[in-house]
Amino acid sequence: MKLSNKFKKIFFLSQKIRMIEEKIIEIYPTDKIQSPVHLSIGQESIASCLCDSLSNDDWIFPTYRSHAIYIAKGGDINKMFAELYGKRSGIAEGKAGSMHLTDPFVGVMGASAVVASSIPHAVGAAYKSKFEKNNRIYVAIFGDGAVDQGVFHESLNFCSLNKLPVLFVCENNDLAVFTKRKKRQSFNISDLVNSYKIKNLKINDSWNYEKTSKTFLKTIQFIKKNKLPFFVEVDVCRYKEHVGINDDNDLGYRSLSIINKWKQKDHLIKKKKLYNKNSIKINKIIDDAISFAESSRFPGRKDLFKDSKYCFTKRTKINFYKNSSLSYRDALKKAMHHSMKLNQNSVAIGQGIDDPKKIFGTTDKILEKFGKIRSIDTPISEEGITGVCLGMSLNKIYPIQTHIRSDFLLLATNQIMNLIAKYQYMFGGLYTVPMLIRVVIGRSWGQGAQHSQSLQSLYSHIPGLKVIMPSSSQSVLDSYPKIVSSFSGPVISFEHRLLYDLQFKVTEKKTSFNPFSSILIRKGKDLTIVATSIMVLEAKRAADFVKEFYNIECEIIDLHCTSDIDKLKILKSVKKTKKLLVADTSWANFGVCAEINRIINENFVNLLEKPVKSLSMKFTSCPTSKSLEDLFYPNQIDFVKKILELFDVEKKKLPSEKSMSDVYKKFRGPF
Ligand SMILES: Cc1ncc(C[n+]2csc(CCOP(=O)(O)OP(=O)(O)O)c2C)c(N)n1
Structure with a gap:
């Protein structure tokens, strides 16, 4: 049977992934690659069919098992090998390794190794569709293990509520490391997705290239046309161990016959002639990449702190409040309005932003003044929404997020400490994630153990976060507009609840004030x-x-x-x-x-x-x-x-x- 051009194109992509990963297996014992590798061998058809259907402009947020997506979406192979080798010429200059591959130049966004944690990033980035009309879609790809996580639920819920153009792709290999899905999930994935009113379908035979890519194309067209999310679950089989380069069939947690059944459908095994024909070209790509990686230098002492700093990108005009008296609460309100005026890409986002109490009055009139796209009342989903903020920030929306208690911020620490704090550094300076997270410290009136903690030191401990504690109306006014309009990094501000009703004298504008000083x-x-x-x-x-x-x-x-x-x-x-x-x-x-x-x-x-x-x-x-x-x-x-x-x-x-x-x-x- 004559193979279609489409088939050949997708076959080539799949083969490129497989041959690159087989080369990694070959090199691995030399210890030239000194980082864990999660191989996609056996699962290549998904990345190939999916990425073939996406346009260059579409963004995809992968996991630690990201080689396949990186390669299929057109990531730079020289820089990939250099990254695996830990070299300065790697895509993230040796800061990312295999688990955090990324290539924003072709829409492969930062891969996260914390299961499910990058799903809300796709959702947050997709919020941009509210600001501008274009056809870009945002893809979150993850394994079936990610569906176990709360942040999966939080992300799908927010996405559905806000009707965002996100394609969720679940690579269902039935395993989270060794544990089968039945042992972890009491539900059916499509039933769960239906409950969010997100359209979905399942692909059982991903090696059927024509059918799989047609399905992806149709879902992508649906998302682009309707500006609604879609969920695709794809059955696949991972041939190798969860992490590493070996087969692990001897461990007895799954049957070899299942793998063999999948191998019978595997075009890369079946179509020897085409495989051999492509090999010459792919080998050349790999050889060039290895030479590039081997001849590159390792990062040195001065690279250790590179990309760990943030800066003010411009001078900010601060309003003049000369000699007035202002409560801390009113200063916060003024600062919010002023900041959002200065930065037209900013949004106020948090629980109760536009409810009758309006974050103790500090987001009063934000909805009326800036409209509902920029005033986002959220579900009670601290981790998910903080991840959404990260995604927004990647797409040049500036989130001013509020948490009404510092204690509840703890639910967002995964996003804050594992991702937001590290995003610029971990990806070698390819991204910045500016945002302001406002956090209220409760105090007195029986706030008790879970509404009163003052957790500034916890966050100050983590490199990559700026933490401030304005103690007066003046310092609020001097800090927030400046940060929101021009600071390139993430900032957490702790606002003490007892300060809110106190009056402070506001004496002068201080354009030269550095919010990260005393x-x-x-x-x-x-x-x-x-x-x-x-x-x-x-x-x-x-x-x-x-x-x-x-x-x-x-x-x-x-x-x-x-x-x-x-x-x-x-x-x-x-x-x-x-x-x-x-x-x-x-x-x-x-x-x-x-x-x-x-x-x-x-x-x-x-x-x-x-x-x-x-x-x-x-x-x-x-x-x-x-x-x-x-x-x-x-x-x-x-x-x-x-x-x-x-x-x-x-x-x-x-x-x-x-x-x-x-x-x-x-x-x-x-x-
Ligand atoms: C939050 C979190 N918990 C545990 C782990 C350890 N871990 C790494 S991969 C993995 C399994 C994930 O399975 P799945 O999402 O199905 O993806 P797959 O590895 O099969 O591609 C686990 C438990 C982790 N990285 N992150």
């Missing part, structure tokens, strides 16, 4: 207090007290940025005062207090007359009862006592107040 807010010669967020206000009150009753003059530094400790400002102050107290809104253990202690001890310990003191929450979970809560949080008595411990004075007078929250009584809660 602010000297009070000068003094006897003691340096470095404080975060509401503790800055507490520090001011304690400083007033010790000045009045002990004539101690405190210098106060509002740390403002916890991820990039402003060493110089602290050093300059400590050089003068020779005493340091750190007051943070969280626990001292492994936190901001501990980190500043480390910096001082490693660099400037000789400057100190006394060891550094820390003021923090007690090391328990936050209790709910007011009487316990008052013991858990430090109050003014604790603050003043801590200061006095650094001086040889008799504690003749202490403040009388027992509860810090009583001072900021305007907060009545709940939410």
